[in-house]
Amino acid sequence: MSNNWERRWHPLLEQWVIIAANSAVRPWSGIVSDTATQARPAFDQHCYLCPGVTRANGTENPSYQGTYAIDNDFPSLALHAPLAEGDEQLDELRQRAPARGVCRVLCWSEKHNVTMAELSAEGMHNVVKLWQHEFTRLHTNSEVKQVLIFENKGVETGASNLHPHGQVYGYPFVSDNGKRMRQAQNSYAAKHPGQGLLADMLSHPDADELIVEKSAHWSVIVPFAARFSYETWVVPHRRVANLAELHDDELQDLAHTYQRQAKRYDALFKRPAPNITLIHNAPSDSDDPSVNQHWHFHIAMQPPLRDPEKLKYLAGAEAGTNNIINPLQPEHAASQLRECKI
Template sequence: MRRTAGELADGREIIYFDDTPDAPPRHAVDTRDLPRTQPLSEVRRDPLTGEWVAMAAHRQTRTYKPPADLCPLCPSTPGKPTEIPESSYDVAVFENRFPSFAQGVPDLPPTVDGMPMVARAPGRGRAEVVCFTSDHNTSFGQLPPSRVRTVVDVWADRTAALSGLPGVEQVFPFENRGEEIGVTLHHPHGQVYGYPFVTPRTERMLAVAADYRRTHDRPVMGDVLAAERAVGTRVVAEGEHWTAFVPAAARWPVEVHLVPHRQVPDLPALTDAERDDFAALYLTVLRRLDALYDRPLPYIAAWHQAPVRTGRDLAWLHLEVFSILRTADKLKYLAGSESGMGVWVNDATPEQTADRLRTP
């Protein structure tokens, strides 16, 4: 894989990751007349829950469902410059033009005016867009295994890079797919966030992992994985180094976890063999997800990694893929119990879902 870094017209970084042997050199210039961006992201700590909430009002003007011929993630063509100046690419990563978090955020007062109990801080971090292919009309699940393997290397590269940035406490690669999820650009792409705090979900998982280790002297994910593989009723697919299963306490109508057999904290820690095996297994899972309702499944694919500076001995890297589609034409709405109290009610048992996904 060849890695080439460049700069867009407004100073944002763009990086090309080429896996095609005869890919041309990347030297195209972004000809757009773009002003330098000044993100004004901030984070505020909820005094009732202790959780950080991000504020990024500048994102209200971001691109929203453009027609295919004006897609900003496709390669540039004469007269139609995009976010990617090249006429083709394999995988491209660039700083989001409308970031939730950014490095150049100005300083802020430490608390909200008149609310000394509400801590406030600049939203310093990073938000990147990862374009998986230059083909607008495909999906991640239709990529060849070699390209998925490249994307795994890209995720690892960006995790390492963002982990080294000032203020970043956790790196989160993810993909949103489908309008039902809220996707506003249909080109196959994902994102990587560098958060300036450890996320609430990760804090909770690390606390549970610490309690379990104190009691059992073993990692909780290791025991979960061993039990799921032994009983088999919720296993969807297996590889040499990874297992995909519907968790026994699944929240979402469709939910699959892809877990490596070896405890590693993050994507950079995976071996070449583990990355190869993941690429093959993930494509199998995505094909089965699309076959579930005989339509492209809207989903979120979320990587759970260790924070940059804490809990690295407790965390166990895994990918969570889930969908809000509970039937071919019905959505699972996060209504009173889920949204108000955080108590989930699932309309299908994990065993039922796994049984349907095991069918090729």
């Protein structure tokens, strides 16, 4: 394999990814990410997520310990979004509707300076139980058609508050990626009866090159057509459509497995690593279980770095086409991640 000028098909998003390992050695005069670890206090009176602090809307946070979930004070979606005049008149070129939905903020702990990688085992278990609880709560809301739980970690991802936290969006429609992933998994299952796209990815004859870790119930794998240099997916061995279907032992094992992968990124990038985590539950747009019968729940972790000091930006070719150029061969990324001492 040349490692260069290779395109790989991303079967879940049904798009090409360009693997361009030669672009990684180009002379770099772009922005360099700060690898120095800045010490942060355990409590910051100016942080609106810390315990006991009064938020911008005048609400005082309780003196909480452990996980804490609140409605976003400045949400992009709202269940009470009003109908505007003309909203119900369909015009092919000007369709609009109220952006009804829910935006929540999830704190992983009361500590302003403790990331998921640094939580106790019990603390991390409480985080995955919070994910499950928040998903289940919104999944049954008739206004919500898709629940996305995510974390923007680190200034490099655009996080506006460094208190370790995630967010939940309950969308009033199925997202573009939600539609693509469901369609791709349905098509694959139709072509290969009794099989599943993600299950076959894990059991592929060459999967060992890409697998970072296999625990009792989960595998961590670099996707064959990774879109980001050190992207990994945390995939359950048993196909479930969403967090609510996970058993207690699977949830507990997820806490350990996810945390180990977060620790690998910290070890690789030599600091609390910036990362975007996306928890891909099946859409919540139907009560008929057959609609999502081929959806395989998984979590994508996408650090925005191409190496410890270089940020990966979506440049013109990528923004213009949605076909990503990854400067690192996925097999090489998996090997580096396997070697991280955690």
